[in-house]
Amino acid sequence: MSWKKTADAVVVGGGMMGMATAYYLKKIGLKDVALVEKNTPASGSTGRCAASFRAQWGGALNITLGKACIDRFEHLAEHLGVDMDIQLYQNGYLLVAYTERQFEQFKKNVELQNSMGVTSKLLNHSEALEICPGIEVSDAVGFSYYKRDGHADPMITNFAYCEAARGIGVRIEKFTGVVGFKVDCDSVRGVVTDRGPIDTDTVVNAAGPWAGRVGALAGLNIPVKGERHELMVTEPVDWGVCPTMLMSFEPDYYMFQRPHGSILAGCGPSRYRREAGPFDDYQMGASWNFMEHMAGHVNKLIPRARGVRIVRQWSGMYDITPDLQPVIGESDELKGFWVNVSGARGFMFGPVAGEMVAEKIVNGHTSLPIDEFHWRRYAEGRFLVEPSVA
């Protein structure tokens, strides 16, 4: 394949964040956009994630963006003009509180969400059981629920952006890893890949969990690292075993049934850590500790799933930032070097974050506020606070 040595912008990373950024850059107005991916599209975190999305956040900015993402997911194929079914399924997140303190937080969240047009509500036990019959949550204090939250297929959604981007002329180079950058004083001049260089004055680092490493290639300190999270999936079974996203922040678990019939279940590493070693080693292994721990949760929470068989387990990296919030913007040190990292919610934020970063690059301003996400906040001692994360 021929190699073009220049571009108006180069996006690094073919996950949801990068693919969406590349698509909107081209759509909004740049002529020549290239995306480089060291492996294949959707091979990073995006292809390994749970692909759930929600507006049930605790911070106003996250609620605004979460809502915008849901609006977009509801019409994504149309919006992108591709003939692909992202297998959207919306039957809400049922968030479970096990302590009064958590439930107090849910009350505040729901109040704020309602004031912003997100019609979430607090539920008691019998209402929760109506939404997700047969679950064992007698030890819970209360619940919150928003019916437009949901999930989709992460790979197909990522590939839908890939097809749409390719369709409007974005060059997508797979098996192309960035190994360095060309820098001239305080401006970026190009990327160096293992297949050759591309000169450009605009780079978007959308390498997700690897964004810190990619930043380091330009001599920058981008505060992102990877943390391994695991997931397991069962054989497909009859519909209705867990028809909503059942999720708790403390203890940290989530489980849901895909329209296709499989049950997915996952949790963060802190509870099954034991001897399993560091979780930021970028190794996508799968551990028995996780499987045993997670099966325990499902066994307890969904008694009727006990006889269902687990067919596969895998892991991916969360793109972790110091306050678990997005890191987005142009570097203060290197002009033309942009970062678009989600803070471990890149599936749901990708479509909107990608568009906002593209708007900022092409137009200089955005239709939704993202400036707060610039990582200079850390140097200024400001951390964003989001109560609704595990």
Next chain:
Amino acid sequence: MANGETENDLRGLNEDDSIVCRCEEVAMSEVRKWIAGGYDTPDELKRLLRVGMGPCQGRGCREIILREISSMTGVPVSEIPPGRIRPPAKPVKISLVARDYTGGDGR
């Protein structure tokens, strides 16, 4: 059904219609369409079409898909990144894995 019709049906049976992945019911034509579109690794095809994601975890289709990619792209099978085989080796019941689970602090 008359004899002639049966023969016609058999002759009309194209390899394109045959099911590559029986767990997820994916036809060869579908696989070929995406390989032609540039999705020419087992990992990409798996993520697009779910081939190999069902209960047999690719035991039935992995070889067929590798051969098809090779014949369409001209890349020898040995040079195609084969994709990962993930645990467990055999489907296992949730209750069985959870058997020794004590609850701990993880509820």
